[in-house]
Each structure stands twice: as C-alpha cells, then as structure tokens.
Amino acid sequence: MSLLGRAALLLAFAAAIFAVAAALWSRRPGQRRWQESAERAVYGVFGLMSLGMGVMWAGLLSGAFELRNVADYSSTTLAWPFRISALWGSQAGSLLLWAWMLSLFAAIAVFTNRRRNRELMPIVVAVLMGIAVFFTSVLSFVTSPFETLAVVPAEGRGLNPLLQNGYMMIHPPMLYVGYVGLAVPFAFAIAALWTRRLDTQWIQSVRRWTIVAWLFLGLGILLGGRWAYEELGWGGYWAWDPVENAAFMPWLVATAFLHSVMVQERRGMLKVWNMVLVVLTFSLCLFGTFLTRSGVLSSVHAFGESTLGPYFLGMIVAILAGSLALIISRLPDLRSQNSLESYISREAVFLYNNLLLVGLAFAVFWGTIFPILSEAVRxxxxxxxxxxxDQVTLPIGLALLVLTGVGPMISWRKASGAQLRRRFVGPLIAAAVAVPLVLVITGGAGHWAANAVFVIGVFTLACIVSELWRGTRVRHQLGGVSWPGAFLQLFARNRRRYGGYVVHIGVVVLMVGIAGSKSFASEGDLALRDGQRGEVAGYTIVNEGGSRGSDEHKMTVAVRLGVFKDGERVATLDPAVNLYRVSQQRSTEVAIASKWDRDIYVVLVGLTESRLARIAVFVNPLVGWLWAAGLIIALGALIAVWPAPRPALAPVPGAARSGAAARGD
Amino acid sequence: MRRARFAIALSLAAVLGGWLVWTSIGGSLETYSSPAGLQRTDGTTYRLNGLVAAGAPVDAAERAQGPDGLRFTVVDKKDAESRVTVVYRGSVPDTFQSGREVVVTGHMRDGVFEARRGSLVTLCPSKFKAKPGEEQQHPANVPKTPVTPT
Structure with a gap:
C-alpha cells in the first residue's frame, strides 16, 4: 500500500516536471504540438495525485496501521467520517490535500481553456505544474504521507477529540480551496506578463476563479471561527493568533484585488498594482502554509517541529523574486491608459479601499512576525x-465600512457635487436617525466604537438599498416591468454588480456582529449545588441536577441547567465534560442557546463529588450575525459568479468579452 | 502637479498608517521568557513559557475558578532548577496537566507570577506524537480574548 502511494506521488512528480518542460518547449516556433502533450500531462498529474489520495483514504478506512499517518491519526473505533477527515490531521496528509487540489484545479483550468487563451495556456500550465513539482517533491523526498512503521501497532492512537467535529471536517478543505484556488489567477497573471498580453483578457478569464477562491477562503476562516467557538469553550471565536492571521492576510489582499481589477477593466489603470496584488496574494497563501508548517512561531504554537520551513521559505522567495523581476521587465507594457481625474470618483474610492485593505494586511503581517523581528534585532x-x-483594525475597519456604502454610489471619472448631494441625502438622514436609536439600545455613549459601527452600518445599508431602489425604479419605468420583476431583472442583467451589493450587505452584518459580540459580551463564573441559582447579565441560571456516566471510550460528567429571564424559562442547557480513557484527555462539551440577538454559552468546568457544579457562563450578543453574514456573502458571491445565459449564437473567441460588456461593471 | 499631489497624499496616508501601527504597538508588547528571565518587576508583561511541574492539581479547571485561583509551578524546559510559581484564574485548556508545555501571560509581583485572566495556553510537546497538524490544533491553544472595547 505504501509502495503504491509512493509510486503515485513519484510519478506525479515526474509528470509535473514533464508538463513544465513540454509547456515551455511548445512556445518555440514550430513546437505547438507539445502544448497538447503538456496539457495531457496535467490530467496525468491529476490522475496520479487522485490515486495517491485514494490510497491514503483506503489506508485510513481499512486501518492500515503500518502507515505512520494512519496509526497516529486514526483508530479502529473512530467513526468513518472522521477517518476520512483524519487525512488532513497530519502534516504530510494536509500537504497531500494541497497538492491534490492544485492538480485538480490545474486540470479544470486546462479543460475550461482548451479552446480559449491558447497563447497564455503554456505558461499557465508551466506555473501551476512548477508549483506541483515543489509539492510533489516535498511529499516524495521530505515528508511522505506513506511513511511506514517498523513495528506495526495493533491499534492506532485515534484522532484528537477536538478534531472530531463536523466543522473540522470541512474547515481545512475549504481553506485549502481558497489557498490553492488563488494559484490560478497567479498563474494567469504570470502568463500575461510573460507573453506580454497585458490587456484585460487574463483578468476576465480568472474573474470567477478569484471570486470562488476568495469566497472559500473567507468561509473557511469563518468556519474555523465557528469551530473554535463551539469546541474550545473560551467563549470567543477569534484571537489574532498567527494561524488565523495567516489565512486572514491573503483574504484581505484578494479582496483588494477583486476591487482594483474593476478599475483596470473599466479605465485601464492600476495595471502594475494589480500584478503586485495577485503575486502578493499567492505569496501570502504560501506564507500561511509556511507559518503553520515551519515552526518559526513555535513558541506560541503547537505545530510539531518540522523541517519544512526552509523549503517553503525558498519557494516564497523564488516566487516573489521571479514575479517582481518579470513585472519590472514588463513595466513599459503596463503603463496606465488613463490617469486619476478626481479624488472623488469611483476609481479613487477603489484606490482608497485598496490602500486600506493592503495597509491592514501589512499591519497584521507586522504584528504576526514581530516576535521573529524583535528576536533578530534585540x-x-x-x-x-x-x-x-484590535486597535489597528478598528479605524481601518470603520473607514472600509464607510467606503463599502460610498463606493458604489459615486460615478466613474468625476462625481459632481449636485449628484453627490442628491444621492447621499437619504443615507445621511438614515444615519442621523440611527444615532439616537443606537444610543438608546446600547445604553449610552460608553461603547463609542461599537456605536460607530452600528451607525455607519445603517448608513452603508441605506446606501446599498438606495442603489437597489434606484436601479429597480429605472427598470420599472423604462421597461414597463412590474416592481418585483424589475428587481429580479436587476440581478439577472448585472449579476456581478448586484451580487457584489449582496456581499456588501453581508459585510455590514458581519461588522455589526463583530462589534456587538466584542463590545457587549458579559461573563460570569458560578458555583451551584443542585437546585441553587445564580445570575449572569440578567439571566438566572438554575442547576437542575448533575449526572455521571461512562462508556467504553470515555467518562462523562454533565449538568442540566435551566436558564430563566424575567421568570420565564428561555433555555435548557446540558454542558458536559468527557474524559477519554486511552489518551486521558479532557474534552469540554459547550452548550449554547442561540437566538438572533444573543447566545447564552455555558461551559461545565467541573462537578465535585458533593455535586457542586462549577460553570462559566458567557452571554455573547449578536454572534449569530457572523454566521448569517457568511451565508449572505456566499449568496452574493454565487450571484456574482453565476453564468449569464449564453446568447443563442455564441462566437467562440469574442464570447468572453461581449459577455463581460453585457454584464457591465 | 497632479502626480506631486498624488505622491503627497500617498505619503500622508503612509505616515498616518505608520503612526497608527506605532502607537498601537507601544501598549501591547509582551516579552517571551523562561522562568529565569522574569527579572523586571516594574509591571513588564511577560509571556512565560515552560513546563508544568509535577504535582499540578488534577482539578485545575475548578481551582482556577475558585476564590484562591489555580497555583502551579512552571519549570524551565532545559534547567529543572529554574522555576516560578504561577497564580492563575480563568478558563483552563483541556490539555493542561503536569509535564505539558504552557505559555501564560502576566507579570511578577512579590516573587509570584500573576497571570492575566484567561491567558493560559497549552502547547503540544513534540514528544506527544499525536501532534495534530496546523489549523486543527491551533485554536486549542488560543488564549481568551479580553472583551474590552477599544
């Protein structure tokens, strides 16, 4: 089994090298036929990587404990869904997943471009397969997922109970779809530079890739937060931990890229900037993998000591240096076709948004690597x-939230004063009305940061609604369509724009959720015997009896809690603690009662023999808004990438361009 | 002219951003240290890193919520003679036990390390072979965020 897996990875490594060579060779005059050969090799790499994944999964499912990664991360008693997800519990396994996804995306890119972008494709293939060479070589020669044990154990160690959770099954793969998906725009950018085809063709070709990868990365981050919230029992979901930052930074830069490409498409500006962003995004994706794998920040983190650091660092340096050299050599071709006409215009707002996003990413980067720097310097x-x-994010986040509303309302090139007044009257009135309301609801001016988020959120939401209203009214009046029909048509005719607005609504909801849960959370520790009651943040908690149980794997203590507000029962919660026999590991099972406006979050800390239950109670307002925001953002992104109905006679080469023109900005 | 104005605007933004980063960083510095390195008693914030000495209470989570807090000893990873007593309150990670590597944030007072509430983090020692990889493990070690509006 080990042999088959290793062979598949080695062959994939060889096929990837061949693909790179053939793709580059096909660029020489008269060697076009090699292009097809290179592309077949891409499918070959995908097939071989899939075989490797299949072998690994077969090993995990059948309990092939001669494999180190099977013995260390699964056991015969582990439920089968977790045996599948145990693949990305190990370091080598997660790299295998990375490489497999890369080969999958490369195959999809080759397939969807089999008749388009023929000039770009050799370089795209060479870049993607070059990255695949790196990963397959690491998997073959540095850390093999198919490493065997000299002594075969009768039973595996099992998966960490913290990871036996549905969110943990999908969070890492989603994050990886994001990370790896962003390799495709990077490859197209390099291809455009290399071949000097620097019009907007490459941007349009990767628009969907970018949005989808961005969405998965964002949802992956959010699901990670949700897992932490439900599983770890400290009542929070985000801690600015280096690994969280590692995923957050590429997401920020990718967000900037998604916006600034529109300026290039529309006005032919920011070409160099866009190249820098796409290179930066992918480098940060690799940097994220590096941070979690290298052990440079091991003093805060529990990543096993690893020898991978230098390889990843070398890869990142090579990519940055190579891309920068390429950009510099192509600077004359990247000249802007227009210049900024006014500081109050759509393109200017996009520029501000970019500066803020990249600035925030830089601040997060700085804070993340500060320990390394300070150690080197002092x-x-x-x-x-x-x-x-928190301090850096707050002002930048507020400014971004304002721009989220303002941007789409300002016209391209130059906005006139009269137009600005007309458009912003409504949202400003809404914000003014919101001020006293927010102050009443939150109970005063003490939480100025959160109050500012709420008021600006209302302003931004009003901006978006007024944009939707304006578009609907125009369609209703001009087309003679019914109101709901006009509204739907708005989305159908310009998916990207209005899908984007839906994403913006999701962003407002997200920010409100963050502000509410960070500023208004309360917590309290209670020690209650049977029948006793305690109070936290206006909720009365009653201990309705503890229980002890055990099965073959674990011992469980639990306590039943009634939650009352104003004399009425609002929830019954059963927090518990499991103690696993084999590993002697504790596992806290949090109990949460969620409502739209707050979560009551209870952790059982301990239950003594004398039936004294110690519990920690958190009342977290608006946490549910975070998860709702994720759904709204996903919906908006789906609208934006949903293919427009094809015109009856689709001419092949120009189809992408005319389709884009029909979709407008 | 236009270019010059643009350059000025950009550098202004850079200066503002730099100022923001600088002032924010000032108030939140924490120095990594082993038990032997906890020299300053002027309120310097340390992130103390070391191993939990033998004899740590089994009911650590309950004690950390009790009136006296959880008391345990942290020893240097290499030098077993170098140790310090820690007083801690707040949530205790499930993996806390004697021999585990921990990081805890706080400051020295009267020869005792006073930990900040909820700052206790456990690391997986590399010997513990079931080291889960990357994202999956990390939040287990995440300290509790202080819920203070800024």
Missing part, C-alpha cells in the same frame, strides 16, 4: 498582544 522575543490588532 535578541529578545517580544510579541504584540491582541490589543495591537
């Missing part, structure tokens, strides 16, 4: 606390 390992990140 010999003392100094880290920055959560306060730094």
């Amino acid at each position: 010999g003392e390992r100094i880290t920055v606390g959560v306060g730094f990140f």
